[in-house]
Amino acid sequence: MSSDAVKKRKPKVIRSEAGAPETKRGRAEGDQVTYPAGPHLIGQRKLFTAKNQDVRVYNEEVELEVRDPQQDYMLYKDTCAALAKLMEEIQELKAGGAKVQSVEIEERRTQCSVHFITLKKLNRLAHMRLKKGRDQTHEAKQRVDVLHLQLQNLLYEVMHLQKEIGKCLEFRSQHEEIELVSEEEFFQEAPAEISRPHVTRDDQHQLTLARLDWELEQRKRLAEQYKMSLARKEKIQKAIEQKREYLSSLQPGLQNIMQASLPVQEYLAIPFEHMQKQAEVARHLPPPLYVLLVQAGAYGQACDKNLSVSISGDVDEAKALSRPPEDSQGTSVGATEHSQTLIFFSSVQLDDKRKEMLRRHPLSLCVDLKCKDGSVLHLFFYYLMNLNILTVKTKVSTTTDLSGAVSAGELLNSESLLNCLYASDHGKETPNPANRYQFDKVGITTFGDYVSDLGHPFVWVQKLGGLQFSSGGAQSGLTGSALSASHMERTMKLLRGRLQARLALHKQFSSLEHSIIPVSSECQHLFPAKVVSGLVRWTTMSCQEFTELGFVQHVLKAGLVHETDLFFMATVERGTARLRAAVVMNPRYPDVAPLFSLSLHWKGERSGRTDDNLQAMESEVNVFRSELQGPRPGLQLLTNQIQRLCVCLDVYLETESQVCDGSEGPKEFPREKMCLRTARGPSRLKPFKYNHPQGFFSHR
């Protein structure tokens, strides 16, 4: 209760505890709060002192400074001990049965209350001391804080300054990158107001400034010059443009002049422009074709007016080929390592590789040989780039229609027209031995399969292009143009001869098929006026059919028949006698004579093997054929041979009945030919040789 009373009294007593809430507030607000907290309280205190001056002010704060904390502590202890002792006494008394209201207890109670009050005061004092201590500490702390802050600020500033200094020291001014002229030069060149030597010689900074100034000057000047030069360049450019336009405007005019001059060129026979154009294209030809072009053109100009050469094909493709070489050889070389793995490649890939290997150069040459009768032999030459060979395709164009003869089908066939132009030059295989290895890589077994597509690779074609391959027999030391030139004339003559021979044969065949043997007037002297035996059939045969005939085996055995030959069958009849003649014609007719084998069907079957006279007839046409050549170039050989056969058959049949005496009855063939003797020599041969102009037959 007394404590309650004390508590109640608190608000009324104004103490200097006003300091406590102040400091509390101060502390709560942090370090930087300084003193002036609660001025109203201080004011209030002061007010109170002012009002109650004569009232005894209980200022504990002042008291605080007087009292000694240790003493207070001892006091506290004593008080607590006294209190404890009183409590004990009370306790004893209460235990002894005294009443609550007794005087001792009351006394003690009062003493306890007084002790409590002392304790309370001590508590207050302790609090006040604490507060004071705290305040002091706080103050000190504040001061320390302020100083610390200052220190921090200064340190920070120092650091900042150091950084700045560092930056300044590191600063690379752009001016150092500018290449300035050297000092001596500078002093020499710069005008005085800029260089200011009196200043700059001493002061580096000034010197640098001056130099920079000078640099700037110079640059400005140069910039000026540059602008001027630019302007001048523009002007000149414009002038050039103008001139160019003027020139290009001339171009159409020149073209017109060129066009107009063409008739003049033709008139004067100088195909200048044409030749120029050709030369232009010719630059893109592959070397062998170029050699061929040059040589053929030269030959045509010099010796043969009826030969003309031209280039055909795609020039742009050719240009594309000649640009940075995509190594088309490389694809065929690096295609596969092992030929066996080819089997497992897809067929499409193989096809492509084959196509690549067999690729033709886009440009080709066309050589035209004109003959007197107007027919033309067109030769198209191609170059196979990867195989390095030339091939040729032919075409014949004639002025008249040549559809008459059935048996002549093969004569002008472009596949076989140029067969064996030179002996055994078939044109079925490639003459370049290196191609064998290339073919193995892509699985081409023989070039013959592609010949109809790509043309024939004859050896003479290679020679005309200046290509010499080592597989041939006789080797000349020539290559290139010399080789081509050495073969040109002969080959051209052979080509012409071949065409003419074939055309002549064509005409002759159509006549033979009508059972007329065309004998020209120059050859009439070879035969008697009256020939009774006549040709009834003229057909063509295949090689197979020929080899199956019985009466030609001796020719086959002698190796005189080749696959490239043409085979025919002529049938001559007179009365009941029928003579069959199997003809083997070499493609090189008429340089190589056709070979006849005879079989006579008359009173039995006889052939040249069984009958000496038939053998003699065979030798009449085969061996003594030089008489039958006729006028050059000997194109009438075949027809003359057939005519002679008819004449010989006449003689044979007419003299046969003469020789075989004793048979009664009319002779089938009366003797009309004049013969001196019908038999001669051990084999009793008949007289097959016709003598002109006497007109009789004799023996050789």
Add this chain to the structure above:
Amino acid sequence: LMACSSVLLTFKHLLKLLHMSVFSQSFSPCGRFLAAGNNYGEIAVFSLSAALSPDASEASQKPILNFTAHDGPVFSLLSTDTHLLSAGNGEISAWSWAETSLEIPEINAMIINPKDNSLIVGGGDNNIHIMDMETGIFKSVLKGHTDYIHCLCFKEREEEILSGGEDGAVRIWDARTNRPVHCIEVFKYEECARPQFGKWISCLATDSDWMLCGGGPSLSLWHLRSMSPTSVFPLPGCQREAVFYQDLIMSVGEGPHVSHCLHGGTVKAQIPCTPSSLNTLALNLKNSEHRVMTVGGSSHQIDVFTNFSYRAFSLSF
């Protein structure tokens, strides 16, 4: 160019070989060489010793010498002791088994009369001419045949010349008096005659009293004393040459075989040969080392028989 022309040459050569017939043969006096004549007028000389030697090669079956003797075919060849006589169209050349030639006029047959050293020539002019070998002058002409003379042979003992001709007659002449003694027209005898072939006589051979003749008529053996045919040989073709050898008769003609016949009239054997028909048969009896029979005909090959029963090899032009 060179290759072309050489190809042409061999082609021509091949053509010639195809159409070649060998008409005549003759052995050299020493018996070591064989000369053969063909229808192109060429004479080829083969070395028998080379061809028959054990190490003979193909080359040894080719001629050692080959020359063109005449324009026309060489139908007959005859060897004397020193010379080879060849006959072409109307000319006779004599070649020394060393070398020379002289020229005279168509001759199918030549024989020698050793008694008076004369050359008897039968030819295309239907006459038989007799020439003295030493002087080279024609002594006499035997006329009688009506067609050209195919063959001649000489009977030494009686000194008689036998001639067979196209007219089918075999005439016998006395060489001393140059007079005709007999004339046999073979085709008139029924046993021999073969009218389907003709009447000409193309082969003659004598062996003392016996005579062989054949051609159009069948080959027949005649006894000259009785002037009659004793055996007729049933050979299918026309015979062109026949000889007596020991007790055999060998004949060649149409057909690719040599026929061995016996005097009785039977055909003992027919030995096949390369040519399809044969013109000439020759026996080399002079030299015992190179005893061969050679035949030639319508082929460029001459067959050589070392053992007469079969063909050994062939020589080729």
